[in-house]
Amino acid sequence: MKKLMRVAAAFALLAAAGCNTMQPVYDVVDAPIVTDGRQLSMAEVQRAIQRAGVPLGWQIKAVKPGQLTGQLDLRTHQALVDITHTTKTYSIKYRDSTDLSAKDGQIHRNYNGWVQNLDKNIRAQLLLP
DSSP states (O other), rough: HHHHHHHHHHHHHHHHHHTOOOEOOEEEEEOOOOOOOOOOOOHHHHHHHHHGGGHHHHHHHHHHTTEEEEEEETTTTEEEEEEOOOEEEEEEEEEEEESOOOOOTTTHHHHHHHHHHHHHHHHHHHHHH
């Protein structure tokens, strides 16, 4: 009977660990801009970043040259990021969120997936002619 109780307790711990939806906030910091050898202008980098967000549902707006904001609204969730760039690097940093349980540098894991997908799309857009 004790063995059965230990096995049940082990399964309960594994199940609880698998349900952990919180992770450290994922930021992209100074990611290099890689192209097919072309030198992109600030405007071209900005357009690539904005194009990257469209198929993912991100609304990306220019604040000033080299600085954009991104907003993603999904159901009751909202993510806000600051995106900065030069002609050599770009960064995506958490600004705020709604209904993602952000606290003490932790956030719902879905946010990290959304930012990682945005990062991947930006890299793909930068390679397009």
